[in-house]
Amino acid sequence: MxxxxxxxxxxxxxxxxxxxxxxxxxxxxxxxxxxxxxxxxxxxxxxxxxxxxxxxxxxxxxxxFGRVPLSCMASTTDRLVVRSPIYCLLNRNYVRPEVRDLAKALAAHMDEEFPGTVTTALDANFPFVNGFPLLPHLSHADGKKLDFAYYYKDADGTFLNGVTRSPIGYFAFEEPAPGDELPCQGRHDWLTTRWDFDALQPLFPAYRIEEQRTSAAVRWLTSEGVARFGLEKIFIEPHLKNALGITDSHVRFQGCRAARHDDHIHIQVE
Ligand SMILES: [Zn+2]
Structure with missing residues (x-):
């Protein structure tokens, strides 16, 4: 038994x-x-x-069944990379073809605007079955969702190509500054995937978000991404959205029960 x-x-x-x-x-x-x-x-x-x-x-x-894998076997000429082979080993790298095309076009645009820049994809979706979520991302269940890493720079302001603060790209959060917009302050939801992982934070290197590239990526997503690939929404934590000066209405807050989005960018197509 x-x-x-x-x-x-x-x-x-x-x-x-x-x-x-x-x-x-x-x-x-x-x-x-x-x-x-x-x-x-x-x-x-x-x-x-x-x-x-x-x-x-x-x-x-x-x-x-309508989903294609993003490749984890990036060559030195590829400008779109999946953060770690673990994503592919766990079958977490599947998207609908239009999302793959969007991701490749974003990476190509970033490379054109900032030569040599690598764009990093994180969790996507599983290969099969609409409605089967890729935990802990409840919404990554239909091939239309994909997470990207932010672009980072070191403490001296030097861009770090293809680098993330955490080894898997998640959970190294940007902490809001005093006075920043904090929509979830004072809430104590127990049914939530908004984890802070406070104990982990000191372990991550003190890189900061590279604003130029991150803003350029969001600009492209909210223009070309919307017009050519049917991009519907982007989730970015409000304090970062404000710091980056983003006002486009496609960039939204994900709600307090969903994961924090100051360690990654979430996109979804219609
Ligand atoms: Zn996501």
Whole structure:
């Protein structure tokens, strides 16, 4: 009985984390049983083979269901990169073709305006099923959503190309200055993904947002992005939006129950 609960728990966790990992686990479990395999390492190897096989198959099958993977294998000439291979290993890099085209066009524009600049994508969506969220992003469930990293500079003001403050691009927050607009101040929601991770903050390098590039990216998104790719909204934390002087109505506040958006930019298309 305990064994069944443990297997079920692993299936649930793998499914939430990677969408197809739970299925790969069940197939590996069945194969191990059928072949009478007992050793842990052998079972783990079978699971990894099933998982890699399922991930490769997902990459081939997803376009038939309307989603394409952003590549984690960027070459030195690519101007759009996914922050870490982990995103692709966990199948978190799928978008609808128009979102991929938007991301590539944004990266190309940034490279044109600021030669050599790399644009960094973060969490996208899983390969299949509308309505299946990519946790903890509840809305990343239809291929129309994508997160980008901000552009950063070091303490001396030198631009840091393709660099983020946190190793995965998330959770290194820009802290608002005294007097900034704080729409969630004083709220204590328990059902929220607005985590502050205060204990982590001192661990991240003290880079700051590179305003020129970040503003240029938002300008492009709210003009070309809207006109050519059907961009619907952008989420940026209000204190950053104000600091960057952004007034465009496509740039909104995500609400207090959603994650903070002063560590990443969220975009979605119609
Ligand atoms: Zn997002």
């Amino acid at each position: 305990l064994g069944i609960i443990l297997h079920a728990l692993i299936v649930v966790i793998l499914t939430l984390l990677t969408q197809i990992g739970g299925l790969a686990y069940l197939v590996a479990l069945a194969a191990s049983r059928a072949w009478g395999i007992r050793r842990f390492l052998a079972k783990l190897t079978i699971f990894l083979l099933c998982y890699v096989g399922a991930s490769l198959a997902a990459g081939l099958a997803a376009p038939k």
